[in-house]
Amino acid sequence: MKKVSIFGATGSIGQNTIDLIARAPDAYDVVALTGASNIAQLAEDAQRLNAQLAVTAHEHLLEDLRDALSGTGVEAAAGPQAINEAAARPADWVMSAIIGAAGLAPGVEALKQGATLALANKESLVCAGQLMLDTAMAHGATMLPVDSEHSAVFQALIGEDISAVERIIITASGGAFRDWPLEKLADATLEQASSHPNWDMGQRITIDSASMFNKAMEVIETREYFRVDPSQIEVLVHPQSMIHALVGFNDGALMAHIGPPDMRHAIGFALHHPNRTHLPVERLDLAKIGSFDFRAPDDIRWPALRLAREVMARGGMAGAVFNAAKEVALDGFIGGKLRFPQMAEIVEDTMEALFPDNGVIDAAITLDNVAQVDHLARQAAWAAITKRAG
Numbered sequence: 001m002k003k004v005s006i007f008g009a010t011g012s013i014g015q016n017t018i019d020l021i022a023r024a025p026d027a028y029d030v031v032a033l034t035g036a037s038n039i040a041q042l043a044e045d046a047q048r049l050n051a052q053l054a055v056t057a058h059e060h061l062l063e064d065l066r067d068a069l070s071g072t073g074v075e076a077a078a079g080p081q082a083i084n085e086a087a088a089r090p091a092d093w094v095m096s097a098i099i100g101a102a103g104l105a106p107g108v109e110a111l112k113q114g115a116t117l118a119l120a121n122k123e124s125l126v127c128a129g130q131l132m133l134d135t136a137m138a139h140g141a142t143m144l145p146v147d148s149e150h151s152a153v154f155q156a157l158i159g160e161d162i163s164a165v166e167r168i169i170i171t172a173s174g175g176a177f178r179d180w181p182l183e184k185l186a187d188a189t190l191e192q193a194s195s196h197p198n199w200d201m202g203q204r205i206t207i208d209s210a211s212m213f214n215k216a217m218e219v220i221e222t223r224e225y226f227r228v229d230p231s232q233i234e235v236l237v238h239p240q241s242m243i244h245a246l247v248g249f250n251d252g253a254l255m256a257h258i259g260p261p262d263m264r265h266a267i268g269f270a271l272h273h274p275n276r277t278h279l280p281v282e283r284l285d286l287a288k289i290g291s292f293d294f295r296a297p298d299d300i301r302w303p304a305l306r307l308a309r310e311v312m313a314r315g316g317m318a319g320a321v322f323n324a325a326k327e328v329a330l331d332g333f334i335g336g337k338l339r340f341p342q343m344a345e346i347v348e349d350t351m352e353a354l355f356p357d358n359g360v361i362d363a364a365i366t367l368d369n370v371a372q373v374d375h376l377a378r379q380a381a382w383a384a385i386t387k388r389a390g
């Protein structure tokens with residue numbers, strides 16, 4: 001039996017992972033499931049999957065979790081430290097699907113115990129790509145991409161020589177406001193931004209798709225995971241979200257990965273790697289679909305893409321600044337303190353405030369240093385929001 005743990009089990013990726021695992025209960029021994037606010041879901045899944053341990057990120061919810069699990073034999077724990085300890089419990093395969101920078105430390109912990117880390121949490125690579133790769137290498141652990149574009153690139157590269165790669169093209173749906181007149185964006189509501197044209201995902205990544213911050217993060221993720229030069233990474237707007245990525249080789253060939261917009265493909269691929277197995281996803285009827293559309297991304301509509309290029313040019317912990325600022329700006333929009341286009345302004349203000357401080361950004365990429373930079377960037381981003389509000 002494969003020992004598995006799922007971090008962020010109550011979220012969109014976590015639930016898709018559980019869907020796959022619950023279809024073959026005899027194949028998996030569930031070690032730990034983690035969540036945050038959704039105690040009922042966490043307890044239900046932990047009991048149903050017969051997990052050893054369930055952990056909520058919120059210490060004040062420990063009693064609720066204990067009550068929900070009473071008599072089931074599942075251990076309960078709470079708090080970020082308990083999540084890290086859960087990640088250190090021996091497992092063969094660990095899904096990293098906590099949202100945000102909070103996913104970094106448990107991911108590192110899972111790599112340290114030599115597990116295969118299925119990485120949905122792109123923030124880990126944006127904030128500390130080198131640390132993740134070094135930790136995996138030092139402990140003989142494997143890191144498999146789960147983000148749909150990066151899973152697609154990984155699959156297109158199987159059996160290929162990375163030195164023959166000329167370019168990596170990741171596609172972008174364009175999100176909720178792809179075709180909106182630019183002048184209307186300032187009036188975009190939270191509800192409108194929280195609706196993705198193709199994918200069913202958590203609210204935060206859905207809004208990031210609309211602002212293109214999701215793709216900006218993914219450009220950095222591509223650089224960190226595949227170690228190509230930033231100039232080799234392209235973004236292509238593809239409204240159907242069926243071609244997830246393309247790899248261009250030095251003989252002019254483009255290898256495209258095509259599939260339905262269903263994360264169970266990328267999750268299932270990582271779960272069964274290096275084998276392929278039957279997965280319960282739709283089979284595309286290309287004759288019925290008829291055609292695919294493409295267009296170049298527009299830097300005016302989506303300034304996040306330009307900011308990602310600045311982050312890669314800056315290097316060091318610029319990614320940690322970018323991610324923290326983006327998380328705060330998103331909180332500002334969700335909390336009604338910012339209009340939709342102001343999120344990019346806050347991220348840019350924060351980068352301007354922190355990037356000149358070379359000592360901070362250029363420190364070694366360790367968990368402690370990333371946490372410090374993350375804290376400074378969040379302070380700067382909130383200050384930028386307050387300045388705008390006042």
Ligand SMILES: NC(=O)C1=CN([C@@H]2O[C@H](COP(=O)(O)OP(=O)(O)OC[C@H]3O[C@@H](n4cnc5c(N)ncnc54)[C@H](OP(=O)(O)O)[C@@H]3O)[C@@H](O)[C@H]2O)C=CC1
Nearest residue numbers: 008010011012013035036037038057098099120121201202
């Ligand atoms: N959704 C998707 O299809 C895709 C997602 N990803 C990436 O996967 C990750 C998860 O995304 P998604 O599933 O959409 O997110 P969701 O918001 O749906 O789920 C987030 C999960 O993280 C938990 N959580 C929230 N805050 C904390 C915290 N501070 N500490 C620990 N756990 C916390 C939530 O718990 P609770 O719900 O109980 O509060 C939930 O289990 C993100 O990094 C995202 O970028 C990448 C590609 C596709």
Ligand SMILES: CC(=O)[C@@H](O)[C@H](O)COP(=O)(O)O
Nearest residue numbers: 147148172173174175209214
């Ligand atoms: C499913 C997935 O991988 C998401 O990250 C997806 O890429 C979001 O869609 P966008 O292309 O709109 O960002």
Ligand SMILES: [Mn+2]
Nearest residue numbers: 147148149218
């Ligand atoms: Mn993606």
